[in-house]
Amino acid sequence: MKKSTRAGIMSAVVWGSGQLANGQWAKAIIFFAGQIMLLFCFPSVCDGIYGLVTLGETKMVINGSKVTMGDNSIILMIFGILWLFVAVAFLLLYIFNIRDAVKNGRLRDAGKKPLRFKEWWSKITDRSFPYFVLLPTIILVFVFVVLPILFGFLIAFTNYSAPDHLPPKNLIDWVGFQNFADMFRLPMWNDTFGGVLLWTVIWAVVSTFTCFFGGLLMACLVNSRRVRFKRFWRSIYILPWAMPGMVSLLIFRNMFNGQFGPINTFLRQANIIEQNIPWLSDALMAKIVIFIVNFWLGFPYFMAMMTGVMTSIPSELLEAARIDGATAKDEFRKITLPLVLYSTAPLLIMSFAGNFNNFNVIYFLTNGNPINPSYKFAGSTDILITWIYKLTKDNRQFQMASVMSILVFVVIASISTFNFLRTRAFKEEDMMG
Amino acid sequence: MKKTAKKALALFLGASLLTSLTACGQKEASSKPEESSTSASETSASASESSKAEELVPEEGASLKLWYDNDDYNEKIVEIWNQKYPDIELTVEKVGTTDARAKLETDGPAGQGADVLIVPHDHVSVAAESGLFLEMDKFTNEIKEKFKKNAVDAVTYKGKIYAFPLSVKTIALFYNKALVSEPVKTWDEMREFAKSYNDPKNNKFALLWQATDAYFAHGFLAGYGYQIFGENHDDKTKINWDTPEALKGMEFYATLRDIYPVASQDATWDAMNSMFSAGQAPYVITGPWSIKDFEKSGVDFGVVELPTLPNGNHPITFSTVDTVCVSSFTKYPIASMLLAQMIAENEDALKLLYDTKNELPASNEASGYDFIKNDKYLPAVAKQFDYSIPMPYIPEMSNVWTPYAKAFVAVWDKVQTPEEALKAAMDEFNSSLNSTLK
Numbered sequence: 001m002k003k004s005t006r007a008g009i010m011s012a013v014v015w016g017s018g019q020l021a022n023g024q025w026a027k028a029i030i031f032f033a034g035q036i037m038l039l040f041c042f043p044s045v046c047d048g049i050y051g052l053v054t055l056g057e058t059k060m061v062i063n064g065s066k067v068t069m070g071d072n073s074i075i076l077m078i079f080g081i082l083w084l085f086v087a088v089a090f091l092l093l094y095i096f097n098i099r100d101a102v103k104n105g106r107l108r109d110a111g112k113k114p115l116r117f118k119e120w121w122s123k124i125t126d127r128s129f130p131y132f133v134l135l136p137t138i139i140l141v142f143v144f145v146v147l148p149i150l151f152g153f154l155i156a157f158t159n160y161s162a163p164d165h166l167p168p169k170n171l172i173d174w175v176g177f178q179n180f181a182d183m184f185r186l187p188m189w190n191d192t193f194g195g196v197l198l199w200t201v202i203w204a205v206v207s208t209f210t211c212f213f214g215g216l217l218m219a220c221l222v223n224s225r226r227v228r229f230k231r232f233w234r235s236i237y238i239l240p241w242a243m244p245g246m247v248s249l250l251i252f253r254n255m256f257n258g259q260f261g262p263i264n265t266f267l268r269q270a271n272i273i274e275q276n277i278p279w280l281s282d283a284l285m286a287k288i289v290i291f292i293v294n295f296w297l298g299f300p301y302f303m304a305m306m307t308g309v310m311t312s313i314p315s316e317l318l319e320a321a322r323i324d325g326a327t328a329k330d331e332f333r334k335i336t337l338p339l340v341l342y343s344t345a346p347l348l349i350m351s352f353a354g355n356f357n358n359f360n361v362i363y364f365l366t367n368g369n370p371i372n373p374s375y376k377f378a379g380s381t382d383i384l385i386t387w388i389y390k391l392t393k394d395n396r397q398f399q400m401a402s403v404m405s406i407l408v409f410v411v412i413a414s415i416s417t418f419n420f421l422r423t424r425a426f427k428e429e430d431m432m433g
Numbered sequence: 434m435k436k437t438a439k440k441a442l443a444l445f446l447g448a449s450l451l452t453s454l455t456a457c458g459q460k461e462a463s464s465k466p467e468e469s470s471t472s473a474s475e476t477s478a479s480a481s482e483s484s485k486a487e488e489l490v491p492e493e494g495a496s497l498k499l500w501y502d503n504d505d506y507n508e509k510i511v512e513i514w515n516q517k518y519p520d521i522e523l524t525v526e527k528v529g530t531t532d533a534r535a536k537l538e539t540d541g542p543a544g545q546g547a548d549v550l551i552v553p554h555d556h557v558s559v560a561a562e563s564g565l566f567l568e569m570d571k572f573t574n575e576i577k578e579k580f581k582k583n584a585v586d587a588v589t590y591k592g593k594i595y596a597f598p599l600s601v602k603t604i605a606l607f608y609n610k611a612l613v614s615e616p617v618k619t620w621d622e623m624r625e626f627a628k629s630y631n632d633p634k635n636n637k638f639a640l641l642w643q644a645t646d647a648y649f650a651h652g653f654l655a656g657y658g659y660q661i662f663g664e665n666h667d668d669k670t671k672i673n674w675d676t677p678e679a680l681k682g683m684e685f686y687a688t689l690r691d692i693y694p695v696a697s698q699d700a701t702w703d704a705m706n707s708m709f710s711a712g713q714a715p716y717v718i719t720g721p722w723s724i725k726d727f728e729k730s731g732v733d734f735g736v737v738e739l740p741t742l743p744n745g746n747h748p749i750t751f752s753t754v755d756t757v758c759v760s761s762f763t764k765y766p767i768a769s770m771l772l773a774q775m776i777a778e779n780e781d782a783l784k785l786l787y788d789t790k791n792e793l794p795a796s797n798e799a800s801g802y803d804f805i806k807n808d809k810y811l812p813a814v815a816k817q818f819d820y821s822i823p824m825p826y827i828p829e830m831s832n833v834w835t836p837y838a839k840a841f842v843a844v845w846d847k848v849q850t851p852e853e854a855l856k857a858a859m860d861e862f863n864s865s866l867n868s869t870l871k
Contacts, residue, residue, distance in 0.1 A: 060761075064570035065770070067761045075542045162559065162828050168542065168761075169564025259695040260636055260704045268634050281696040281846065369698060371839045373849060376861050395832055395865060396559075 004105030011101035015094065018101025022108060026117035031097045038090050045083045045090075052080025055158070056171045073172040074160075081150055085142055155402040156180070162396035179403045192375045192387070199287075200383040204356040207294045212348055214295055215302025216340065220332065222303070223310045234307065241300035249364035252293045256280055283380035286366050290381060294361050298351075305347065309340045349419040353412045357385045384408050489571060491768035495521050499772065500528035500536070500547040506789040513781050514772060521768055530755060534560050541565065541762035548763040549772050551599060554587035554754040558826040561590045567759045567766055568593045572774065579778060584795035587754040587823035596756035597777035598795035600786060603752035603821045604649060604720045605814050606740065610733040612715040619741050620689075623716070627692040630715065640692050641708055642718035644700040645845050647837040648824070649718060652739065652748030653689070654682030655822065661833075662825050669829040672862050674840070674855040683851035685742065687844045697842040709734075721814050724791055736813040738820065752821035754795060793818070829866060836861040 003021075011018030016031030056071025104114040115123065125132070156179055159165045160172045183193075222233050240248065255261050256279035267273045280286050313336065321331055362368060363386050368379035377395070378387045384404065392401040501507055507525035514523045526547065528536055533550045537560075540546040552560070560566045569576060573594050577585055584598035608616045617623045627639035643649050651661070658678035663671035673679060693700060706723065708714040710730035717723075718739070727734055739748045757773040759766060776782050780802065783794045787804055793811045794802075805811055824830070836858035843854040 060564050062564055062568075062761075065567045065759075065766055067564070067567060069762075072542045162562075162831075166559070166563035167538075169562065254701075254703055257701065257704060258699040259633070260699060260701075260708070265636060276696070276699075278696060278698075281698040369842075370846075371842045371848070373839075373843060373857055376864060377835050390835070396828075 002105070003108045004102045007101040007105035007108075008098050011098045015097050018098070018105065022101065022104040022114050024104065024114055024117065024120070027100070027120070031093075031100075034090070034093050034097070041086060041090070045087050048080045048083025049087065051076035052084065055173060059171060060169050062169070069168065071171060072168045073158075074167050077154065078147070078151060081147055081154075082143070085147075152402055153406065155398055156406050158399055160398045160402075161400070166396070175399075179399045183400065183403050183407075192378050195372070195375060196378050196382055196384055196387050199381070200356060203287075203290070203358075203383055204352055206291060207298065207355045207358070207361075208348060208352045210291060210295045211298030211351065212302050212344075214299040216306055218299060218303040219306035219310060219340075220336070223307060234304075237303055238300045240296050241304070245297055245360055246364055248297060249293065249360060252289075252296075253280070253365055256289055280366055281370055283370055283372065286370055286381050290361060290365060293365055294355075294358070297361070302344070302347070302351075305344055306340050309343050310336060313339055346420065349416055352419075353416050356383075356412050357408065358383070359385050359389065362386045363389070489767050489771060491518060491521055491771055492765045495765035495768035497521060497523050497548045497763075497765060497768055497772055498546075499523060499525045499776075500533050500550040501525065502527060502529045502551075503789050506785060509785050509789075510776065510782060513779065513785065514775065517775065518768075518771075523772070531556070534565065537565055537760055537762070538563075541760055544762070546760050546762050548760055548765060548769040549757060549776070550760065551755055551757050551776075552596075554584075554596070554598070554756050555824050555826045555830060557588055557595050557756055557758065558590045559828050559831075560758070561593075561595045562828055565761055566595050567761050567763070567770075568595055569597065569759070569770060569773075570594075571767075571770065572597070575774075579797055580795050581797060581818070583752060583818065583821060583823055584754045587752075587826065588756050590826065596758040597773045599755045599757050599777050600790075600792035601752055601754050601795045601815075601818050602720050602722065602793070603750045603814065603818050604652070604718055605736050605738055605817045607709065607717050607719055607723065607727070607734055607736050609709065609712060609715050610735055611712060616716075616735065616737045617740050619743070621743060623692060623740055626715075631692075631694065633694060636708070636713070638693050638695070638708075638714065640716040640718070641705040641714050642693070642700070643702055643705065644689070644693055644695075645697040645838060645841040647834055647841060648751055650686060650841045651837070652750035652821075653686045653742070654679050655749035656742045656746045657682035657685065657744065662827060662829075666822060666825040667827050669827055669866065672833070672859060674859045674862070679855055680851055683840070683844055683855060686841070687847075687851055690845060697845045700845075721791065721793065721811065724810050736810040738813055738817040747817075747820040750817060750821045751824040752818055754823055755792070832862055832865045836865075 007018035007021050009018075010021055011031070014032070015035035016028035019025075019028040019031060051071070054076075055073040056076050058070040060070035061068040107114050157174055157176060158172045159175045159178075164170060165172045218237055221227060222230055222237065227233065255263055258264055258276040258278050258281055261279070264273070264276050264279070268276070278285050279289050317335060318331060321335060326334070362381055362383050366379070366381045368382035368386050368390070370380050372378070372380040375382075377390055382390070385408065388401050388404045388408070391397050391404075499507065499510070501510075504527055507527060511523050511525060514521070528547070528550070530551050530553055533547070533552050534556045537546045537550060557566065561568075570593075576588070576594050576597060580598045581601065584601055585594070588594055588596040588598055606616065617626060623640060630639045631637060655661070659676060659682050660666070660671070660673055660678070662668050663673070695704075705714070705717050705719060706726065709717045709719075709723075710727060710732060712730075712732050724736075739750065741747055757776050759769040759773055763769045777794075778796055778798075780798075783796065783799055783802070784804060786792050786794065787808075791811075793799075793805070793814055799805055800815060805815075825833075839861070840849075840854040840858035843849040843857070844851050848854075849857065
């Protein structure tokens with residue numbers, strides 16, 4: 001038998017034994033310690049994964065004020081996912097352990113000597129140093145980012161909902177794709193879903209483009225050679241961005257109040273209007289107000305970004321163009337615009353994804369109102385995310401909310417990926433090249 | 434030099450990883466079902482003894498945690514508790530009443546939850562349904578005797594009592610004494626007053642309120658005999674929006690727009706609050722939660738019950754009852770229940786509640802306390818409370834708010850007739866119920 005095969009098999013049975021055969025005692029100790037740890041953790045891992053699969057078996061028993069706690073499905077699910085991570089980590093260590101044994105066995109087959117511990121250690125610390133530094137972060141990311149996402153995702157495949165499936169009194173169960181089927185079968189969701197989805201898309205597209213090109217326009221104006229006090233204008237226009245969005249939105253809601261808001265009160269007292277303008281009471285008007293307010297909140301970001309890009313355009317380039325007889329229009333169309341678009345287009349996609357889920361603007365400005373008699377549990381200006389929020393908060397239909405957030409995720413992720421892949425900035429390393 | 438530093442860091446990180454992995458050898462206690470919990474019955478053997486609540490002795494070495502939303506209250510309640518039970522440590526955390534239940538859902542299983550918490554009564558049923566709160570089985574008779582009937586109804590779910598009623602709230606008519614000498618008694622008088630007073634161009638309105646918020650509007654339908662969820666307000670199959678009483682009430686409600694002729698979207702809390710605080714509104718409808726703000730604004734105001742409807746009835750408003758509950762995750766159920774009892778019944782504790790939060794206690798005895806009797810505003814709230822029903826607490830109530838409010842908006846803004854609006858609301862409610870029940 002070749003030395004590599006033997007070392008591999010040895011390591012597969014007792015971790016680190018292959019390394020010992022290869023004469024790498026320090027590595028052997030490390031891997032063996034891993035196996036000992038696995039033995040310690042094994043019952044917990046099994047329990048955890050068992051809990052994740054069954055989501056609990058013992059129900060809570062309530063007898064007056066005498067309560068015997070049963071299994072809590074939600075807790076079991078969370079710990080189940082955690083233990084699953086641990087199990088995967090052990091699996092990776094195990095595979096690495098075998099591969100390492102085989103690799104060094106091959107070296108010995110070839111008549112070379114495996115690295116001594118000191119050499120190996122300095123190689124690892126030198127080459128794999130970034131991984132060591134990143135390790136704590138990766139663990140934190142798994143616990144605080146991946147775990148909650150996975151948890152929210154898994155809820156879609158359970159019956160976690162009011163009134164009969166709420167822990168700790170009741171257990172929840174896996175129901176497979178039942179919720180997805182229900183989602184499309186129930187007419188109640190369907191009618192509203194179509195309308196809300198359409199408005200969400202319109203909202204995301206229009207709000208992104210108004211902010212983007214509005215920002216471009218303002219940046220051009222502020223950077224124009226004819227404008228004086230550039231810094232002053234720039235500071236003024238950046239102000240909306242500096243204020244907390246929620247505060248601005250609440251103020252706007254009161255400003256646009258049809259009866260008591262300062263806008264209508266002024267117009268009325270100046271005898272410009274007889275009837276109040278229904279800023280927030282009319283569906284179309286409310287949508288327009290949302291766009292206006294969102295523009296006010298959103299353009300400074302793009303303006304600041306584009307001003308930055310514009311100042312970095314070499315002045316020789318513009319000068320040369322002017323000497324060649326380019327007009328201001330040519331200058332903008334042929335030089336400024338392409339350069340600005342080139343470096344900000346990826347942000348356009350990010351902004352689209354952000355607006356698709358722009359909870360704040362809708363929730364604090366109109367809260368989805370005015371009403372739409374043909375919708376269920378949504379108003380005329382509700383977008384998917386605010387609708388999901390209402391469904392979860394008011395109706396405690398967690399499983400449905402999770403299904404819909406998965407759908408929202410699929411929509412956004414596919415649009416974003418498609419666009420990212422097509423953006424020139426991601427294709428070419430250097431535009432000038 | 435650089436290299437040694439790198440090495441040291443790598444060693445350190447490697448070591449910390451090792452220790453973090455060994456830590457998983459220790460078994461997670463919380464992933465196992467807890468056997469320990471709450472065997473309250475060991476001290477009191479049979480149910481017949483349960484009426485003698487005074488004999489209960491708290492568990493040895495108990496320590497309790499309380500969640501409530503006011504720091505001043507929390508600080509002083511510990512002193513009151515320790516006067517009676519110096520051995521039992523009480524810790525307090527500031528948690529909003531409407532957040533407490535959701536927080537207990539996550540903190541309870543982790544062993545971080547409160548033993549005693551204060552939540553609005555409509556959270557009690559959902560919590561009882563999901564097994565979060567203990568039944569107050571040892572205090573059933575005491576609670577029935579000592580608290581206002583409406584408030585007892587609010588904490589009873591499926592025949593069992595799950596909490597001590599603490600304080601009650603409902604809406605009433607607030608008036609500015611500088612603009613109104615004698616508050617109106619009926620809605621017809623209010624209409625008359627509005628005719629002469631209203632001037633929409635200058636934002637002058639006789640009466641302001643959140644006109645299409647179902648919490649504020651429900652009283653008018655109920656005043657015409659509409660019974661939400663049946664006579665006991667707990668039958669989810671009887672939303673009753675198709676009854677003639679509901680329709681009559683809705684038709685009357687539509688006429689109230691003469692008094693407050695603004696679009697539903699514009700009849701906001703902010704409008705009501707700012708106009709009254711600025712002394713520009715003669716009447717507003719709001720609840721005791723506004724008293725402190727109005728006092729601060731310097732307006733001289735009074736509170737009376739809502740005017741009577743044309744059929745001679747008082748509007749039957751929704752009321753909210755704050756309740757003291759005991760977590761089912763507690764290790765010391767008896768001590769917890771004794772704390773809940775003290776918070777809801779002890780005069781010092783109720784005085785503290787009044788001083789810090791200006792709240793009207795739910796206990797019968799409290800209406801005799803001097804500080805309540807002599808209060809300028811609360812007796813009127815108490816009077817309106819007698820005309821109120823506790824907001825229905827069955828879990829299906831959460832499916833009611835959206836369609837109900839939508840119906841009021843549709844009627845108020847004349848998008849639909851009262852009949853159409855109620856029918857649409859009924860459809861929406863039923864479809865949400867069906868999807869829930871599946």
